Amino acid sequence: MGTVVDSTNKEATGSLPINKKVKVVFVLGGPGSGKGTQCANIVEHFGYTHLSAGDLLRAEIKSGSENGTMIQNMIKEGKIVPSEVTIALLQRAIQENGNDKFLIDGFPRNEENRAAFERVTGIQPDFVLFFDCPEEEMEKRLLSRNQGREDDNIETIRKRFKVYMESSLPVIEYYKSKEKVQKIDAAKPVNEVFNAVKAVFTPSGGK
Ligand code: ADP
Ligand code: C5P
Numbered sequence: 374m375g376t377v378v379d380s381t382n383k384e385a386t387g388s389l390p391i392n393k394k395v396k397v398v399f400v401l402g403g404p405g406s407g408k409g410t411q412c413a414n415i416v417e418h419f420g421y422t423h424l425s426a427g428d429l430l431r432a433e434i435k436s437g438s439e440n441g442t443m444i445q446n447m448i449k450e451g452k453i454v455p456s457e458v459t460i461a462l463l464q465r466a467i468q469e470n471g472n473d474k475f476l477i478d479g480f481p482r483n484e485e486n487r488a489a490f491e492r493v494t495g496i497q498p499d500f501v502l503f504f505d506c507p508e509e510e511m512e513k514r515l516l517s518r519n520q521g522r523e524d525d526n527i528e529t530i531r532k533r534f535k536v537y538m539e540s541s542l543p544v545i546e547y548y549k550s551k552e553k554v555q556k557i558d559a560a561k562p563v564n565e566v567f568n569a570v571k572a573v574f575t576p577s578g579g580k
Protein backbone atom coordinates (compact mmCIF):
# COMPACT_ATOMS: atom_id res chain seq x y z
CA MET A 374 0.00 0.00 0.00
CA GLY A 375 1.45 3.31 -1.08
CA THR A 376 4.89 4.74 -0.82
CA VAL A 377 6.31 6.80 2.00
CA VAL A 378 7.89 9.81 0.42
CA ASP A 379 10.06 12.42 2.01
CA SER A 380 11.83 13.80 -1.00
CA THR A 381 14.06 16.84 -0.75
CA ASN A 382 14.96 16.62 -4.42
CA LYS A 383 14.29 19.97 -6.09
CA GLU A 384 14.93 18.73 -9.63
CA ALA A 385 11.44 19.68 -10.81
CA THR A 386 12.10 23.37 -10.47
CA GLY A 387 9.77 25.47 -8.39
CA SER A 388 7.80 22.56 -6.98
CA LEU A 389 7.50 21.47 -3.40
CA PRO A 390 8.73 18.03 -2.43
CA ILE A 391 5.95 15.54 -1.69
CA ASN A 392 6.04 14.80 2.01
CA LYS A 393 3.02 12.59 2.55
CA LYS A 394 2.24 8.94 2.06
CA VAL A 395 0.38 8.51 -1.23
CA LYS A 396 -1.06 5.72 -3.31
CA VAL A 397 -0.70 6.23 -7.06
CA VAL A 398 -2.28 4.35 -9.96
CA PHE A 399 -1.02 5.20 -13.45
CA VAL A 400 -3.83 5.14 -16.04
CA LEU A 401 -2.41 4.47 -19.49
CA GLY A 402 -3.69 3.64 -22.98
CA GLY A 403 -3.78 5.26 -26.40
CA PRO A 404 -5.38 8.62 -27.19
CA GLY A 405 -9.16 8.11 -27.11
CA SER A 406 -9.01 4.76 -25.30
CA GLY A 407 -11.32 6.17 -22.58
CA LYS A 408 -8.90 7.04 -19.76
CA GLY A 409 -10.64 10.28 -18.75
CA THR A 410 -14.10 8.75 -19.02
CA GLN A 411 -13.24 5.82 -16.75
CA CYS A 412 -11.24 7.95 -14.30
CA ALA A 413 -14.40 9.97 -13.65
CA ASN A 414 -16.20 6.72 -12.76
CA ILE A 415 -13.36 5.58 -10.51
CA VAL A 416 -13.37 8.91 -8.66
CA GLU A 417 -17.09 8.59 -8.02
CA HIS A 418 -16.96 5.00 -6.77
CA PHE A 419 -13.56 4.62 -5.16
CA GLY A 420 -12.61 8.05 -3.77
CA TYR A 421 -9.48 8.72 -5.81
CA THR A 422 -8.43 12.13 -7.06
CA HIS A 423 -8.02 12.27 -10.85
CA LEU A 424 -4.95 14.04 -12.22
CA SER A 425 -4.79 14.10 -16.01
CA ALA A 426 -1.35 15.18 -17.23
CA GLY A 427 -2.92 16.49 -20.45
CA ASP A 428 -5.52 18.52 -18.51
CA LEU A 429 -2.79 20.00 -16.27
CA LEU A 430 -0.76 20.98 -19.34
CA ARG A 431 -3.83 22.56 -21.01
CA ALA A 432 -4.58 24.50 -17.80
CA GLU A 433 -0.98 25.72 -17.79
CA ILE A 434 -1.44 27.11 -21.33
CA LYS A 435 -4.64 28.89 -20.25
CA SER A 436 -2.98 30.35 -17.15
CA GLY A 437 -0.62 32.31 -19.40
CA SER A 438 2.49 30.73 -17.88
CA GLU A 439 5.88 31.32 -19.48
CA ASN A 440 5.87 27.69 -20.71
CA GLY A 441 2.42 28.09 -22.28
CA THR A 442 3.49 28.65 -25.87
CA MET A 443 5.99 25.78 -25.80
CA ILE A 444 3.34 23.42 -24.34
CA GLN A 445 0.76 24.52 -26.90
CA ASN A 446 3.16 23.85 -29.77
CA MET A 447 4.08 20.40 -28.42
CA ILE A 448 0.42 19.42 -27.99
CA LYS A 449 -0.45 20.61 -31.50
CA GLU A 450 2.33 18.36 -32.84
CA GLY A 451 1.40 15.44 -30.58
CA LYS A 452 4.84 15.60 -28.97
CA ILE A 453 5.66 14.86 -25.34
CA VAL A 454 6.42 17.90 -23.20
CA PRO A 455 9.74 17.74 -21.27
CA SER A 456 9.29 15.77 -18.04
CA GLU A 457 10.38 18.56 -15.71
CA VAL A 458 7.38 20.67 -16.75
CA THR A 459 4.78 17.91 -16.40
CA ILE A 460 6.25 16.51 -13.20
CA ALA A 461 6.27 19.94 -11.53
CA LEU A 462 2.54 20.24 -12.32
CA LEU A 463 1.79 16.73 -11.00
CA GLN A 464 3.86 17.28 -7.86
CA ARG A 465 2.10 20.52 -7.08
CA ALA A 466 -1.33 18.96 -7.65
CA ILE A 467 -0.53 16.02 -5.36
CA GLN A 468 0.93 18.25 -2.69
CA GLU A 469 -1.95 20.73 -2.72
CA ASN A 470 -4.65 18.06 -2.56
CA GLY A 471 -5.82 16.64 0.77
CA ASN A 472 -6.41 13.17 -0.66
CA ASP A 473 -3.83 10.38 -0.47
CA LYS A 474 -5.05 8.31 -3.46
CA PHE A 475 -4.37 9.53 -7.00
CA LEU A 476 -5.14 8.36 -10.52
CA ILE A 477 -2.42 9.77 -12.74
CA ASP A 478 -3.89 9.69 -16.25
CA GLY A 479 -1.77 9.94 -19.39
CA PHE A 480 1.52 9.81 -17.53
CA PRO A 481 4.21 8.44 -17.83
CA ARG A 482 4.07 8.79 -21.59
CA ASN A 483 7.68 7.82 -22.32
CA GLU A 484 10.75 6.42 -20.63
CA GLU A 485 11.96 9.92 -19.70
CA ASN A 486 8.62 10.67 -17.95
CA ARG A 487 8.79 7.36 -16.08
CA ALA A 488 12.36 7.55 -14.88
CA ALA A 489 12.23 11.24 -13.96
CA PHE A 490 9.00 10.92 -11.95
CA GLU A 491 10.44 8.03 -9.97
CA ARG A 492 13.70 9.90 -9.40
CA VAL A 493 12.13 13.23 -8.44
CA THR A 494 9.17 12.06 -6.35
CA GLY A 495 10.36 8.65 -5.17
CA ILE A 496 6.85 7.38 -5.91
CA GLN A 497 6.24 3.94 -7.45
CA PRO A 498 2.76 3.20 -8.75
CA ASP A 499 0.71 0.58 -6.91
CA PHE A 500 -0.28 -0.69 -10.35
CA VAL A 501 -0.91 0.44 -13.92
CA LEU A 502 -4.41 0.41 -15.38
CA PHE A 503 -3.98 -0.14 -19.12
CA PHE A 504 -6.85 0.55 -21.51
CA ASP A 505 -6.26 -1.57 -24.58
CA CYS A 506 -8.17 -0.38 -27.65
CA PRO A 507 -7.72 -0.80 -31.43
CA GLU A 508 -6.49 2.27 -33.28
CA GLU A 509 -9.52 2.53 -35.57
CA GLU A 510 -11.88 2.68 -32.57
CA MET A 511 -9.70 5.32 -30.86
CA GLU A 512 -9.61 7.37 -34.09
CA LYS A 513 -13.40 7.25 -34.37
CA ARG A 514 -13.80 8.41 -30.75
CA LEU A 515 -11.28 11.25 -31.05
CA LEU A 516 -12.87 12.57 -34.23
CA SER A 517 -16.24 12.79 -32.48
CA ARG A 518 -15.01 13.97 -29.04
CA ASN A 519 -16.11 17.57 -29.68
CA GLN A 520 -14.27 19.21 -26.81
CA GLY A 521 -12.70 21.81 -29.08
CA ARG A 522 -9.24 20.34 -28.63
CA GLU A 523 -6.61 21.57 -31.06
CA ASP A 524 -5.10 18.08 -31.30
CA ASP A 525 -8.30 16.17 -32.18
CA ASN A 526 -7.80 16.51 -35.93
CA ILE A 527 -6.73 13.66 -38.19
CA GLU A 528 -3.27 15.05 -38.88
CA THR A 529 -2.35 15.42 -35.18
CA ILE A 530 -4.16 12.19 -34.27
CA ARG A 531 -1.84 10.24 -36.63
CA LYS A 532 1.20 11.84 -34.97
CA ARG A 533 -0.16 10.98 -31.51
CA PHE A 534 -0.70 7.34 -32.51
CA LYS A 535 2.90 7.16 -33.74
CA VAL A 536 4.23 8.64 -30.49
CA TYR A 537 2.03 6.23 -28.52
CA MET A 538 3.38 3.17 -30.40
CA GLU A 539 7.00 4.27 -30.30
CA SER A 540 7.29 5.90 -26.86
CA SER A 541 4.34 5.00 -24.62
CA LEU A 542 3.88 1.27 -25.31
CA PRO A 543 7.45 0.56 -24.13
CA VAL A 544 6.53 2.08 -20.74
CA ILE A 545 3.57 -0.31 -20.48
CA GLU A 546 5.93 -3.17 -21.42
CA TYR A 547 8.29 -2.05 -18.64
CA TYR A 548 5.52 -2.28 -16.04
CA LYS A 549 4.36 -5.61 -17.54
CA SER A 550 7.81 -6.99 -16.85
CA LYS A 551 7.29 -5.92 -13.22
CA GLU A 552 3.84 -7.60 -13.17
CA LYS A 553 2.16 -4.29 -12.40
CA VAL A 554 -0.21 -4.05 -15.37
CA GLN A 555 -3.97 -4.57 -15.12
CA LYS A 556 -5.14 -4.75 -18.74
CA ILE A 557 -8.70 -3.77 -19.63
CA ASP A 558 -10.47 -4.38 -22.96
CA ALA A 559 -11.40 -0.75 -23.69
CA ALA A 560 -13.15 -1.34 -27.02
CA LYS A 561 -16.42 -2.27 -25.28
CA PRO A 562 -19.21 0.14 -24.29
CA VAL A 563 -18.46 2.49 -21.35
CA ASN A 564 -20.48 0.53 -18.76
CA GLU A 565 -18.87 -2.79 -19.72
CA VAL A 566 -15.41 -1.26 -19.50
CA PHE A 567 -16.27 0.11 -16.06
CA ASN A 568 -17.43 -3.33 -14.89
CA ALA A 569 -13.95 -4.63 -15.70
CA VAL A 570 -12.36 -1.61 -13.99
CA LYS A 571 -14.46 -2.14 -10.85
CA ALA A 572 -13.17 -5.69 -10.55
CA VAL A 573 -9.63 -4.32 -10.40
CA PHE A 574 -10.42 -1.74 -7.68
CA THR A 575 -12.58 -4.02 -5.57
CA PRO A 576 -10.34 -5.69 -2.96
CA SER A 577 -11.31 -9.27 -3.82
CA GLY A 578 -11.17 -8.60 -7.56
CA GLY A 579 -7.59 -7.54 -8.16
CA LYS A 580 -4.85 -5.37 -6.74
P1 ADP B 1 -8.78 9.51 -23.36
O1 ADP B 1 -8.80 10.28 -22.07
O2 ADP B 1 -8.18 8.13 -23.20
O3 ADP B 1 -8.14 10.24 -24.50
P2 ADP B 1 -11.69 9.96 -23.34
O4 ADP B 1 -12.15 9.40 -22.04
O5 ADP B 1 -11.59 11.43 -23.47
O6 ADP B 1 -10.29 9.25 -23.79
O7 ADP B 1 -12.65 9.39 -24.47
C1 ADP B 1 -12.53 9.81 -25.83
C2 ADP B 1 -13.94 9.93 -26.44
O8 ADP B 1 -14.50 8.63 -26.54
C3 ADP B 1 -14.90 10.77 -25.61
O9 ADP B 1 -15.75 11.49 -26.48
C4 ADP B 1 -15.69 9.72 -24.80
O10 ADP B 1 -17.01 10.15 -24.51
C5 ADP B 1 -15.71 8.53 -25.77
N1 ADP B 1 -15.64 7.22 -25.09
C6 ADP B 1 -14.96 6.92 -23.96
N2 ADP B 1 -15.09 5.62 -23.66
C7 ADP B 1 -15.87 5.08 -24.62
C8 ADP B 1 -16.38 3.75 -24.87
N3 ADP B 1 -16.09 2.74 -24.05
N4 ADP B 1 -17.15 3.56 -25.95
C9 ADP B 1 -17.44 4.59 -26.79
N5 ADP B 1 -17.01 5.87 -26.63
C10 ADP B 1 -16.22 6.11 -25.55
O1 C5P C 1 -3.63 12.65 -22.41
P1 C5P C 1 -4.05 13.71 -23.37
O2 C5P C 1 -4.66 13.14 -24.64
O3 C5P C 1 -4.91 14.76 -22.77
O4 C5P C 1 -2.70 14.43 -23.81
C1 C5P C 1 -2.73 15.46 -24.79
C2 C5P C 1 -1.33 15.88 -25.13
O5 C5P C 1 -0.67 16.44 -23.99
C3 C5P C 1 -0.38 14.80 -25.62
O6 C5P C 1 -0.57 14.44 -26.99
C4 C5P C 1 0.96 15.49 -25.39
O7 C5P C 1 1.23 16.46 -26.39
C5 C5P C 1 0.71 16.21 -24.07
N1 C5P C 1 1.16 15.35 -22.93
C6 C5P C 1 2.51 15.32 -22.64
N2 C5P C 1 2.99 14.54 -21.62
C7 C5P C 1 2.14 13.78 -20.90
C8 C5P C 1 0.74 13.82 -21.17
C9 C5P C 1 0.29 14.61 -22.21
O8 C5P C 1 3.29 15.99 -23.31
N3 C5P C 1 2.62 13.00 -19.92
Ligand code: MG
Binds near residue numbers: 425
Ligand atom coordinates in the same frame (compact mmCIF):
# COMPACT_ATOMS: atom_id res chain seq x y z
MG1 MG D 1 -7.91 12.18 -21.59
